Amino acid sequence: MNIPESSLPRIVIIGAGFAGIALAKKLRNKCAQVVLIDKHNYHNFQPLMYQVATGGLEAGSIAYPVRKIIHDYKDYYFRLARVSNIDTKSKTVSADIGELTYDYLVIATGSKTNFFGNTEIARNSMQMKTISQSLNIRSLILENFEQAVLTKDTQERNFLMNFSLVGGGPTGVELAGALAEMKKAILQKDYPDLDISQMQINLIQSGDRILNTMSEKSSVNAEKFLQQLGVNILKNVRVTGYDGRTITTNSTLCIESATVIWTAGVMGALPDGFEEHAIDVRSKRLRVNEFGQVNGHTHVFAMGDIAQMESAEYPSGHPQMAQPAIQMGNHLAENLERLMAGTQMKPFGYFDKGSMATIGRNKAVVDLPKLHFHGFFAWFVWMFVHLFSLIGFRNKIMVFLNWMYNYIWFDREGRLIVRPFKKKVFVSFTSDEV
Template identity: 55%
Template sequence: MNIPETSVPRIVVIGGGFAGISFIKKLQKEKVQIILFDRHNYHTFQPLLYQVSTAGLEPDSIAYPLRKIFRKNVDFHFRMAEVETIQAENNTIHTSIGSLHYDFLVIATGTRTNFFGNDSIAENSMPMKTVPQALNIRSLMLQNIEKADITTDERERKRLLNFVIAGAGPTGVELAGALAEFRKGILENDYPELEEEEMNVHLIEGLDRVLPPMSEQASEKAQKFLEKLGVQIHLETFISDYDGKTVTTKDGQKFETATFIWAAGVTGAPIKGINGEALIEKANRYKVDEFNKIKGFENIYALGDIALMETEEYPKGHPQVAQPAIQQGKHLGKNFRKMLKDKNMEPFEYFDKGTMATVGRNKAVVDMGKLHFGGAIAWFLWMFVHLWFLVGFRNRVVTFFNWTYSYINYDRAARLIIRPFKK
C-alpha cells in the first residue's frame, strides 16, 4: 500500500463524506498521520445529486477532489480503495489494495440504498446515491424522451413519458419538482412533437403525507406546490414490485413506466468485523457513546449516518442527514486534539439548525425550530445554504451561475446523454 512508517499516531478514516472531511479538517495542524480511504477520489455534495439527475447541474459542480481538499495537510495520505474487513483485535484493516495497521480508526461510511429485501426493485429500479447513478438517471430520462418523440405506439409513448418516484422524503420531493419543471420548461421547446400533458410524474409514498421528517405545515405546503406543478401524489401506497416495465403496488395499482427512481429509504453501510452489541442490525448502524466511540472498543469511532447515538431527544439516533454528520465530524476532531494533549473529551450535543427542501422555482419549505415557512423566501434561503456548504470556491461560482441562468431562461443546460444506461 506504500504508506510511510510514522512515529506519530496513525488515524485511519474510512469515508470522504461530510463527517469524514469535517473530522480531518480539524486535525490539519496536529502531529498525526491521517490516511483516508474512499471508493471514489472525490467528495460528493449529496443534497444536490437530484439536480445532476435532472440536468440542472453538471457533476463537477457538486463533486470535489479529496486530495485537493487536504493538500495542505503535511502528513495526509489518500487511497482509493474498498475497506473490506476490520480486525479490531490487532488494530488492522484489510482493503482491496492491502492491509494497514492503525492507532485510531474513524468509520464514516454513510448509507446505502435500502430496497427492503425486494430483489426485483433492486434489480430494475434506479437508485440515486452516487454521481454515476445520478448521471445514469439523467441519461435514461433523456433517452426515454428521445424514444417517445419518435415512436408511433401510443402505449409505448405513455410508458416512456411516465416517471415514477418511490419515496416522498426530501430527495423524492425535490426530484418530482425538478422533473415537473423540466416538463414545463423544456419539453414544449425542445420536443415540439410531444405535448406537455403527455409527460406524467408520479410520487408514491407509504405514509400519509409528503416530507414525513418535516413538520405538518411544511408537508402541506410542499404538497400544494407539487400539485400546482402537476405532480400526481399517491399517499399511503406501498410498492410491491417493478419488473422493468410496470410498477405494482400492494393495493393493486399499476404504473407502466420506463423510468422508476427509488428514493424510498437508506440503511447504514457497516464494514465486516464489528458485530455483536456494537452493530444495531435493523438500522445497520454502530452504537456509539456520547464521544462517538463505538461501544465495546477503545480506539474505534463512528460518525454521521453510520453512528447511532442514543439521547433523550433522539432515542433512535440522530437524523441521517448532513448536519449531524458535519457537527459530529467537527466535534470529534476537536476531541482528538484534546485527547492528544491529555485533556478530557467533551460529549457531543447536536444543534438542530433546521430542515429544508425545495420543490421548484420560488418554491421551498423550511423548518427552523418553531418557525415554519415556505415560498420564495424559503427558496432563496435554501439556495444560500446549499451554496455555502458546497466544497470549493469554483463549485459555488459554477453552481450560482447555473442557477441564475436557469432562473432567467427557464432552462436546464446539462441535457446531455453521455452514457448508455447500465446498472
C-alpha cells in the same frame, strides 16, 4: 497501502463525505498522522445531486477533489480504495489496494440505498446516492424520450413518459419538482412531436404525508407546490414490486412506468468485521456511545450516516443528513485530541439548525427551530444556504451562474447523454460505478 511509518499515532478515516472531511480538516496539525480513504477521489455535495440528475448542474460543479483539500496538510495521506473489512483485534483495515494498521479508526462510510431486501425492485429501479447514479438517471430520462418519439403506440409512449419516485422524503420531493419543471421548460420544447401533457410524474409515499421529518405545515405546503407543478402525489401507498414495466402496490393500484427512482430508505454502508452487538440490525448502522465510540471499542469511532448515537431526544440516532455529520466530524476532532492527550472526552450534542427542501422555482419550505416558512423567501434561503455550504470558490461560482442562467432562461443545458444508461444496463448490476 504504502503509508510511511510515523512517530505520531495514526488516525485512519474511512469516507470523505461531510463527516470525514469535517474531521480531516479539524485534525490538521494535531500531532497525528492522518490517512483518509474513500472509494472516490472527490467529496460530493449530496444535497444538490438531484440537480445533476435532472440536467441543471454539471457533476463537476458539486464535486471537489479530496487531494486538493488536504494537499498542504502535514503527514496526511489520501488513498483511493474500497474498504472491505475491519479487524479490530489486529487493528487492521483491509481494502482492494492492501492493508493498513491504525491507532485510531473512524468509520464515516455513510449510507446506501435500502431496498428492504426486494431484489426485483433493486434490479429494475434507479437510485441516487452517487454521482454516477445521478448521471445514469439523467441519461435514462432523456433516453426514454428519445425512445418515445420512435413509437406510434400511445400506450408505449405513455409508459416511457411515466416517471415514478418512491419515497416522499426530501430527495423524492426535490426530484419530483425538478422533473416537473423539466417537463414544462425543456421537454415540451425539445420534443415537439410528443404530447408532453401525457408525461406523468408520480410521487409515491407509504405514509400519510410527504416530508414527514419536517413540520406538518411544511408538508402541506410542499404538497401544494407539487400539485401546482402537476405532480401526482400518492399517499398511503406502499410499492411492493417493479419488474421494469409495472409497479405493483399494496392496493389494487398498478402503474406502468419506465423509470422508477427509489428514494424510500437508506441503510448504513457497513464494512465487514464488526460484532453483532456493535450493529443495529435494522438500520445497519454502528451503535456508538455519546463520544462516538463504537460499542465495545475505545479506539474505533463512527460518525455521520453510519453512526447510530441513541439518546433520549434521538432514540434511533440522529437524522441521516449533512448537519449531524458535519457536527460529529468537528466534535470528534476535539475528542480524539483529548483521548490522545489522556484527558476526558466530551459527549456530543446535536444542535438542530432546521431543515429545508426546495420544490422548484420560487418554491421551497424551511423549518427553523422556532419558525416555519415557505415560498419565495424560503427558496431564496435554500439557495443561499446551499451555495454557502458548497466546498470551493469555483464550485460556488459555477453553481450560482448555472442557477442564474436556468432561472432567467427556464433552461437546463446539461441534458446530454454522455454515457448512455440503457445500452449498458447489464454492467450496472455488477458495479455501482457504471
